[in-house]
Amino acid sequence: MTEAAKMDTDDKPTIKVNKRPSIPDESIQMPWVEKYRPAKLEDLVAHEDIVSILTKLIDSDNLPHLLLYGPPGTGKTSTIVAAAKRMYGSTAAYKTMALELNASDSRGIDVVRNEIKEFAGTRQLFHKGIKLIILDEADAMTSDAQFALRRVIEKHYKNARFCLICNYVSKIIPALQSRCTRFRFAPLQQHQIRSRLLEVADAEKVNYTEDGMNAILNLSGGDMRRVLNLLQSTAMSSEVVNEHTVYMTSGAPLPKDVTIAMDWLMNLEFREAYEKLTNMCTTKGYALTDVLTDFTTLVSELELPAGVMAVLLDGMSKVEHRLAFGTDEKLQAASLVGVFVQARHMMKVA
Template sequence: MNPLLALSDKGKAPAVVSPFSAAAAGETLPWVEKYRPTQLDELISHTEIINTINRFIETNRFPHLLLYGPPGNGKTSTILACAQRLYGKRYKSMTLELNASDDRGIDVVREQIKSFASTKMIFSSGFKLIILDEADAMTQAAQAALRRIIEKYTANVRFCLICNYVGKIIPALQSRCTRFRFGPLQLDQIAPRLDAICSREGVTMTPEGRDAVLRVAKGDMRRVLNVLQSAHAVFDTVDEAAIYATVGQPLPEDVQRIVQWLFSEQFTTAYHQVSALKTQAGMALADLITDIYTTVMAMDVPDAVRVYILDKLSEIEYDLSVGCSEKAQTCALVGVFRVAVDLAERHAKSPTASASAK
């Protein structure tokens, strides 16, 4: 039986249940933490990286690590499971875990990190482990100070830097670490874990709801569990509408209707229809832009027309991000598709298009 899904003895309620008891805490614990893997063999992806780290441990050649990639794909879980394997019950005393987005200044490097790295375990051999999560939030001065500490205390400690954007880590730190990129999880990797957790938590979910969770998560396991737990708390049955209501994104059929209006209706009609649907469904134009992009990419339109639409969508998205009027940008969106229709008609009438069709 998968230890991730096994009931623990702590789940047995005492005679008098306090709202702050361990059992109650387990029931209110976010599923992201409740179902976080604790062993390397429980991780559901990146098998080549896991196998390489296992060889590092088995051969006692553990290097400094730099784990990077999009959020929610197992970077933190991997190094925590690695620490569990390295130290077992001594995990707490042998590991220093810091979130660099909070502890990001040079003082933390000079005090906490240097103090932990410079002390040796009297009755233990081997090295200690310092985990710096979200290391891309560290200041340049803190990163510069860290590089010297890494060199000076390599005999006593190993560092693991975790970040989303490797470009924000200075080259001097990157060169001192073995780098592993964690890509987004595949749907066939997420789906079995999702089904197991639904069964464990008694979630009633339709096949459409299951597909919607996987769709909105975009390879982020953390987002899968957060959305699922939120939808389960509000809705008795987790279906597609429940998922999109939870994340505040427009339903796919609404996006299809909007794109159809943009391509087929005149400017004034399309503008009023889109505005009315946005108001009725409580949509934000910034959310619509992302879904319209996905829809246009899946459509059979000439390349020149697709490039034009995507270019203008990026301009609208930027204008919204800097505070431009949503009403004006909605007009711009309708105008983009009216021009795109004209481009498509001219492309269809061109001799080149006719020859390629034959």
């Protein structure tokens, strides 16, 4: 082997090769998010303090009403389902003693008055203990339903415990918040996600590279559900999960493209920077919102004067706000370039 060929071989990323299952069965066809959902509290990868407190409360038969809140994919639903199975000891008892409702579907006052009230007010003949009522997406409940639920919680505390799960605790009325013990689920750290990500990849015989795993972690945003969905979709669409295939599957801009675009905005004249930026978004199918999000990270790492940094971040936030309301992307791209031109002018004057 020649020296050049040897160097070329050394530069290639190491691929973890696994033999994929040849005969699919029902478990393989399941979404990996559900297939690998933790069945026990001990299987959860994060929030050790919350898990420890819930375990003590359950083991002492002293579980209060609960309010679990935090960003999506941080383990709120998995935690309470695992806790419920620990309470009742078996899946059959869990199905009998627990009522799980998604409040985004059943969010009206009639559901509270009929289904929830009826379940909470009846006792089971063959199962002793308190019932558990899990209301997922409780922040989607109407105000009337939340006020009606307040009275149901007070009236049936001997028979049932309520667990409200939501993303935005500010949308839960104070009267309900005061009746519950609150637990905040923070976004997961990358080191907490990595072990479960590699475990699932090996269990599913996925061929992957280290940069592919790092790309999934960088795109995760602390959301375990997003991580597993991205891993599954990339594995199904590509032979190898590497950085390129992960970004192509997710539709997120490649880091090198974002760096190049940032260089255009910091150095080129207005017209040339605008044309290059819009051409890149059009030809590669990037959403300006996604590019702007990555720009924010890069700008925050630059060593700029405080006034220039303030102008950049303020201008970028206004562009992002206008994009969120569906304004024209090319017009907002011009506005974004203008923000950087203004910042560069300030630096020259200073």
